[in-house]
Amino acid sequence: MFYLLNIFIQMKILLNNTTLFESLRPFNDLGFVPTMGGIHKGHLSLINKSNKLCKKTIVSIFVNPKQFNNKKDLNSYPRNIKKDLKILKKSKKVDFVYLPKFKDIYKDKKKSKITLLKKDKILCAKFRKGHFEGVLDVMSKLTKIVKPKKIFMGEKDFQQLYLVKNELEKKYKTKVIPCKTVRDKDNVALSSRNLLLNKSNLIIAAKIYETLVDIKKNTKNKKNIPSFLNLKKKELKNNYKIKIDYLELRNIKNLKLSNTKNNSRLFIAYYLKNVRLIDNL
Ligand code: AMP
Numbered sequence: 646m647f648y649l650l651n652i653f654i655q656m657k658i659l660l661n662n663t664t665l666f667e668s669l670r671p672f673n674d675l676g677f678v679p680t681m682g683g684i685h686k687g688h689l690s691l692i693n694k695s696n697k698l699c700k701k702t703i704v705s706i707f708v709n710p711k712q713f714n715n716k717k718d719l720n721s722y723p724r725n726i727k728k729d730l731k732i733l734k735k736s737k738k739v740d741f742v743y744l745p746k747f748k749d750i751y752k753d754k755k756k757s758k759i760t761l762l763k764k765d766k767i768l769c770a771k772f773r774k775g776h777f778e779g780v781l782d783v784m785s786k787l788t789k790i791v792k793p794k795k796i797f798m799g800e801k802d803f804q805q806l807y808l809v810k811n812e813l814e815k816k817y818k819t820k821v822i823p824c825k826t827v828r829d830k831d832n833v834a835l836s837s838r839n840l841l842l843n844k845s846n847l848i849i850a851a852k853i854y855e856t857l858v859d860i861k862k863n864t865k866n867k868k869n870i871p872s873f874l875n876l877k878k879k880e881l882k883n884n885y886k887i888k889i890d891y892l893e894l895r896n897i898k899n900l901k902l903s904n905t906k907n908n909s910r911l912f913i914a915y916y917l918k919n920v921r922l923i924d925n926l
Contacts, residue, residue: 656734659703659743662790668741669791674700677793677819679784682706683723683837684732687827691797694824696738699795703741704733705787707750712779718921723840743791750786757782761808767900768804768912769923772890777808784809788817795819801826801834803910803925807900826924828854834924841920849885850917856881857926861894861911870894870904881915890914890921 659665669675676695680688688704695702706729713719726744733739759781761770770777788796796813798806800823810821827835831851839847860877867873871893878892892913896903903909914923 656730656739657741658730659741661746662749665741665743665790669703672701673794675791675793675795676702677787677791677796678702678704679787679796679798680704680706681708681722681837682726682729683840684729685827685835685837685839687799687801687835689732689736689738690827691799691824692733692736692738694822695795695797698822699793701740702738703743703791703793704739705743705745705791707743707745707783707787709750709779709783710747711751711782712776714773714775721841723837745790750783750790759785759812765808765900768891768893768895769914770804772914777805780805781808781812784813785816788813788819793819796821797824798822799824799826800925801836802923803897803912804900834922836922838920838922842917846917846920849887850922853881853885853887853913853915854924854926856884857911857913857924860892861906861926864894864906864909864911871902888916890916 657668659668676699678688678691678695692702692704706726708722708724710719730742733742757778759778761777796819798809798821800806806821806823813819813821829835831847832854833839833847833850842850860874864870864873874892874894878889881887881892882889892911894903894909894911895901897908897910910925912925914921
């Protein structure tokens with residue numbers, strides 16, 4: 646019986662745009678999960694949601710060089726297509742996997758016109774110059790190619806979700822659906838970059854998460870939140886010997902700096918062993 650079921654659950658691999666256009670033509674209720682591979686349970690939660698809300702689910706794996714502001718980071722980004730495909734197939738929730746080449750995405754050599762507004766040059770946009778311009782450009786190109794009804798993205802990358810949702814829903818007939826952050830048993834947010842960390846790094850990341858929960862709780866009765874967070878930033882740096890790009894409380898609707906815990910999230914980006922990690926809670 647299981648064997649019989651298995652043959653009906655096919656996962657088609659699309660290696661170029663011609664195959665993609667042919668294969669996707671009959672479907673207009675497509676859920677799309679764009680990824681850079683290193684598939685983990687965070688990605689799978691997006692896939693599960695797509696599988697529930699859409700008739701067909703397509704996952705893309707494309708490490709987009711244009712969103713990396715640092716060559717070393719691009720070169721060390723974890724890549725293992727064989728393993729990724731095995732996990733996706735095993736999930737039985739994926740109908741198509743799109744594995745584009747650079748030329749499938751960037752066939753027209755025109756320079757992208759995407760620029761960020763001054764108000765959006767905050768958090769990661771401030772510390773990774775050109776990163777979100779690259780993300781918005783590739784997301785726009787992928788949306789034009791795949792034409793999904795819904796795109797599923799993680800709150801783990803909250804600023805990315807915020808910018809992409811604003812940009813794509815304005816330009817295309819697609820909805821961007823936010824999905825909750827999936828964490829490991831010690832509450833470290835799952836990320837492909839965690840593959841670059843060892844056990845003791847992950848223990849530190851878990852301790853940092855605990856400290857962040859505490860910091861967020863304590864913002865409740867603070868008059869001057871930025872100065873409180875500045876102090877906590879220094880403590881985190883000294884206690885864990887990490888470099889911190891930012892530690893800020895921001896409003897979830899507009900990402901403006903917030904002076905109240907209500908409707909706000911605490912955002913952090915820090916380096917553990919040269920690996921840049923982000924989280925928000
Ligand atoms: P990436 O492969 O890192 O570019 O991520 C692809 C998608 O998965 C993005 O929408 C991410 O926000 C989402 N994602 C990554 N990690 C997690 C996580 N731990 N929980 C939920 N979604 C995630």
